[in-house]
Amino acid sequence: MNLPNGLELLAVNELTNKHQNFTQPLTPNASFKLRIPTVPADLRGAYRQTTANFQWLIRHAIDNGQRMRAIGKNWSFAKVGVTNGGMVDANALTTTFGLRAASVDPAYLASGKSASNLFFTECGLTIHIIEQMLEESKKSVRASGASNGQTIAGAVSTGTHGAAFTFGAVQDTVVGIHLICGPDRHVWLERASNPITKSNFTDNLGISEVIRDDDLFNATLVSFGSFGFIHGLLLEVENLFWLKSYSVDTTPYNDALKKAMTDCDFSGIANQFTPPLPASSSTAEPYHFQLMVNPHQIDLTGADTTKGAFVRILVKHTTKPDQAVAPPPKPEFIYGDDTLGLMQTVLDALRPSVLVPFLVNKLYPAAKEQTNGWVGTMMEFFAPTDIRGKASSAAIGMDSRDSPRVLEKIIELNAQSAFPGVLGLRWVKKTSAILGFTRFPITCVLELDGIDSALTNQFLERVWNALDVAGIPYTMHWGKVNFGLNPSRLRQMYSDAAVDTWLKARHQLLDAQTRAVFTNEFMEKCGLDKEVILESPIV
Amino acid sequence: MNLHVPTSRLIGHPRPWATLFLVVITYALAGCITTRVATEPDCDTPEGVTYSQKTVTAYFWGFKQPTDLKPPCDPRFNHLNGVTVKSTFAHYLLSTVTLGIVNKQQVRWCCAPYVPRRDSL
Numbered sequence: 001m002n003l004p005n006g007l008e009l010l011a012v013n014e015l016t017n018k019h020q021n022f023t024q025p026l027t028p029n030a031s032f033k034l035r036i037p038t039v040p041a042d043l044r045g046a047y048r049q050t051t052a053n054f055q056w057l058i059r060h061a062i063d064n065g066q067r068m069r070a071i072g073k074n075w076s077f078a079k080v081g082v083t084n085g086g087m088v089d090a091n092a093l094t095t096t097f098g099l100r101a102a103s104v105d106p107a108y109l110a111s112g113k114s115a116s117n118l119f120f121t122e123c124g125l126t127i128h129i130i131e132q133m134l135e136e137s138k139k140s141v142r143a144s145g146a147s148n149g150q151t152i153a154g155a156v157s158t159g160t161h162g163a164a165f166t167f168g169a170v171q172d173t174v175v176g177i178h179l180i181c182g183p184d185r186h187v188w189l190e191r192a193s194n195p196i197t198k199s200n201f202t203d204n205l206g207i208s209e210v211i212r213d214d215d216l217f218n219a220t221l222v223s224f225g226s227f228g229f230i231h232g233l234l235l236e237v238e239n240l241f242w243l244k245s246y247s248v249d250t251t252p253y254n255d256a257l258k259k260a261m262t263d264c265d266f267s268g269i270a271n272q273f274t275p276p277l278p279a280s281s282s283t284a285e286p287y288h289f290q291l292m293v294n295p296h297q298i299d300l301t302g303a304d305t306t307k308g309a310f311v312r313i314l315v316k317h318t319t320k321p322d323q324a325v326a327p328p329p330k331p332e333f334i335y336g337d338d339t340l341g342l343m344q345t346v347l348d349a350l351r352p353s354v355l356v357p358f359l360v361n362k363l364y365p366a367a368k369e370q371t372n373g374w375v376g377t378m379m380e381f382f383a384p385t386d387i388r389g390k391a392s393s394a395a396i397g398m399d400s401r402d403s404p405r406v407l408e409k410i411i412e413l414n415a416q417s418a419f420p421g422v423l424g425l426r427w428v429k430k431t432s433a434i435l436g437f438t439r440f441p442i443t444c445v446l447e448l449d450g451i452d453s454a455l456t457n458q459f460l461e462r463v464w465n466a467l468d469v470a471g472i473p474y475t476m477h478w479g480k481v482n483f484g485l486n487p488s489r490l491r492q493m494y495s496d497a498a499v500d501t502w503l504k505a506r507h508q509l510l511d512a513q514t515r516a517v518f519t520n521e522f523m524e525k526c527g528l529d530k531e532v533i534l535e536s537p538i539v
Numbered sequence: 540m541n542l543h544v545p546t547s548r549l550i551g552h553p554r555p556w557a558t559l560f561l562v563v564i565t566y567a568l569a570g571c572i573t574t575r576v577a578t579e580p581d582c583d584t585p586e587g588v589t590y591s592q593k594t595v596t597a598y599f600w601g602f603k604q605p606t607d608l609k610p611p612c613d614p615r616f617n618h619l620n621g622v623t624v625k626s627t628f629a630h631y632l633l634s635t636v637t638l639g640i641v642n643k644q645q646v647r648w649c650c651a652p653y654v655p656r657r658d659s660l
Contacts, residue, residue: 010590018586033584035613036653043658074585092583092613094652098659120660126581129654149580204660384580 001029006037006046006053015087018075020390021452021481030066030086032057034093034124043095047122047232048206050093051178051186054229057088059183061517068517069225070123072154076479077393080158080224083520088229091151093124096133099234103201108194118175118196119235123153127170130235131379138240140378142173146426149384153230158479159222159436161397161445162382163288163426165264171221171433176234178207179220179227181509185209186231191217196234205232219505221433224478226518226528227506243287243314243381244321245371246273251311254302261403264289264427264442266313274372277313288314291425293407294364295414296357310368314381324375356418356455367422367449392421392452394460395445395477397437400427402472403444409466410446419459421450434502435494437475445477460484487527503532571628577621582649583613592647600639612650621649 001009010031016023037049061068067085076082097120104115116139121130127141127148134140145160152170154160161169175196177189188202192212202210220227248269251257256268266286270277278284292310299307371381398406403425410423424447428438438445448463450456464484467474475493476482491499506515523529584591595605610619625645634642 012588012590014589015585016587020587036615036655038615043655044660071585073582074587089585089588091585092652094583094654096654096657098657100659103660124583124652125654126652128579129581129652133657201660 003032004037004049004053004056005039006035006050007056008033008035010087010089012087015071015074015082017077017082018073019077019392019452021077021392022079024079024082025084026087027066027085030061030064030068031088032086033089036093036095043097044204044206047095050095050122051180051206051231054180054231055183055186058180058228058514058517061085062183062513066517067520069520070153070229072124072151073126073149075150075154076158077481078479078483079520079522080478080482081154081520082522085517090153090229091124093122093231094129095122096120096125096130099197099201103198103204105195105198108196113236117236117238119237120176120232121152121235122232123230124151126151127155128379128384131377134237135240135377135379139237140240141170142236142238143167143170144378144382145170146382147384148379148382152233152235156233157222157224157230159431159433159438159477160479161395161426161428161438161443161477163290163428163445165289165427165429165442166285166287168429168431169433169436169438171436172429172431173235173237174221174233175236177217177220177230178205178232179229179509180231181228182511182514185511187211187509189213189217189220215434215501216505216508218432219434219502220509222431222436222478223502223506224522226520226523227509228514228518239318240377242317242320242324242375242377244284244317244324245312245314245374245376245381246275246277247310247312247368247370247372248272249310249368250306250308252302252305252308253298253300257302257309257311258404260289260311261291261407261425261444262401264400269311272311273313278315283318285316286313287316288312289427291423292364292368293411293423293425294360295411295419295423296360297364298411300408300411312369312371317375321375325373326376326380356420360418360420360422360450364422367424390452391449392456392481393447393449394481395437395447396463396467397428397440397443397445397475397477398467398472399440400442400444402474403446405470406444406446406467406472406474409470409472410448410463413459413462413466417459417462418455419448419450420453420455421448423447424449434498434505435478437477437493439475439494440473443475447480457481457483464489485526490526490528499528500532503528503530507532571625573623573625575621575623577649579620579651581620581652583652584650591649592645594643594645597642597644598640601642608646608648610648610650613653616651616653618651619648620651623647623649 012031014025037046067083069083070088070090099115099118101115127144143162143164156171180186187209188207190212191214260266290312426445428443431438519529597604630643
């Protein structure tokens with residue numbers, strides 16, 4: 001096969017995800033790796049050649065009747081981003097560009113922001129490297145996940161959420177998207193309500209079609225690779241800031257904690273921290289709120305103060321706090337790669353009723369991030385994950401006002417049949433992405449992290465069903481365990497109008513042949529492969 | 540040694556075959572040793588793909604060694620950010636059965652991504 005500069009054929013017939021939840025069969029000789037081309041040698045020329053390479057791949061897939069998906073760091077627990085066709089390893093696409101003022105829309109500059117607030121990156125760069133590059137110029141990302149090892153395109157596309165309850169998730173940092181949406185088409189997308197760039201920016205990248213449309217942009221943001229290849233993303237960044245950690249090992253489950261959970265109002269629990277949580281000011285604002293709950297050791301009456309929730313709040317400082325204590329190094333030993341897999345074997349083979357709480361109680365202390373008093377940047381607090389081997393993680397998004405009763409419901413279910421894991425709760429501001437799962441005004445993301453086992457999956461199914469029966473609105477994280485998704489549940493979560501807007505946007509951006517390339521089995525299971533009739537012709 | 544009694548008490552449903560299975564699996568998986576050398580967490584490949592790993596073999600108690608690996612990293616940077624060496628229970632078993640004549644290890648590498656200096660537009 002004669003390949004253009006920057007493309008390599010991969011000898012790979014299957015793909016196992018990082019957390020070893022699944023192995024996806026692949027079509028032989030259908031997978032490729034993209035690198036920054038050596039010709040042309042200048043970065044702008046290489047970027048344009050890569051655009052052509054993406055289009056070559058789409059043409060190749062159409063000609064051979066194959067499906068195709070780009071892959072980042074392969075972290076997703078669900079098959080949302082893979083297909084039985086070919087995979088395109090885009091991890092080596094790491095070109096970045098800063099913006100000059102002459103490339104920025106005057107309206108953006110008039111809002112008090114500058115060109116230095118904008119950072120353009122190719123899809124393959126990890127959030128970790130982006131953070132390194134930004135810190136060198138005294139800038140910072142506005143949100144990352146709980147970890148920073150994902151590629152930026154992968155994190156955005158699956159709605160990776162972090163815990164910025166006054167800002168939002170990773171996708172909410174994106175203000176421009178270069179989408180390769182056909183063998184002969186690629187577009188630059190921005191919101192009509194928030195124009196960012198001028199034509200000399202897109203001209204330099206070789207982009208002639210610019211679309212400013214809120215619905216198209218917001219649909220593309222969280223589309224898990226089904227809108228084509230995302231070649232580049234324009235991020236809005238801000239001046240470097242620092243986070244100071246306040247944590248309490250066990251906070252009683254009482255009205256004060258429930259008020260923090262429903263309203264992000266920490267006044268009732270502020271004095272439980274040592275030192276107490278500072279009052280909000282122009283230079284220090286709460287940024288991140290997180291709970292960890294051991295479902296086997298929580299007293300929902302609040303009477304037993306030793307059986308409460310672990311609470312962590314990170315306060316955002318615009319200047320580095322005095323006497324900052326940096327995070328300490330990691331411990332010398334960690335559990336082995338096969339430890340969780342071994343537990344899975346035990347749980348699936350024996351279904352022990354007593355062993356589950358015992359195991360969870362032993363593992364729970366390791367899940368709590370003991371960072372009280374530390375000061376660090378985003379990169380230091382949300383470092384690459386050290387989870388090894390087979391693990392399971394599901395997450396449901398809900399309105400923060402529902403979070404206490406959902407937690408109580410899960411504890412009730414756990415009393416009936418033990419969940420082999422712990423619960424993490426984080427709060428995130430509403431996203432503008434149409435299928436972003438952090439869709440509530442303040443979304444409480446409740447994570448069920450544990451061992452990948454049949455027992456875990458049965459418990460998850462009971463949780464989802466119980467929320468349906470209780471009539472509590474919720475969503476599921478696209479990149480985590482979400483096998484309970486089906487077409488009716490999806491439409492119940494997001495509304496018919498939102499799903500139809502997303503489908504319509506996909507039809508407007510991709511022709512039928514290209515849609516077939518970027519449709520995968522996960523979408524078919526969720527009804528996201530459906531055809532829609534457009535009221536107006538494709539622009 | 541009676542392994543059945545305490546395990547059965549724990550699980551509440553005596554299953555001798557399951558207990559035996561558990562013991563075998565426990566020893567099999569616990570036999571794995573993984574050692575990582577990592578400088579930075581970033582790689583230019585997805586995690587866990589087979590094209591960034593290789594199983595190497597040494598023979599005759601190490602007298603015949605595998606040749607040096609040359610991972611196909613981008614020549615414009617050509618650095619590694621990490622190497623993982625893993626020995627599994629099957630590797631130990633093979634070595635034991637062959638009295639040390641055949642020794643295998645799995646090696647996985649992580650090429651450091653080539654990140655060009657930032658340009659401006």
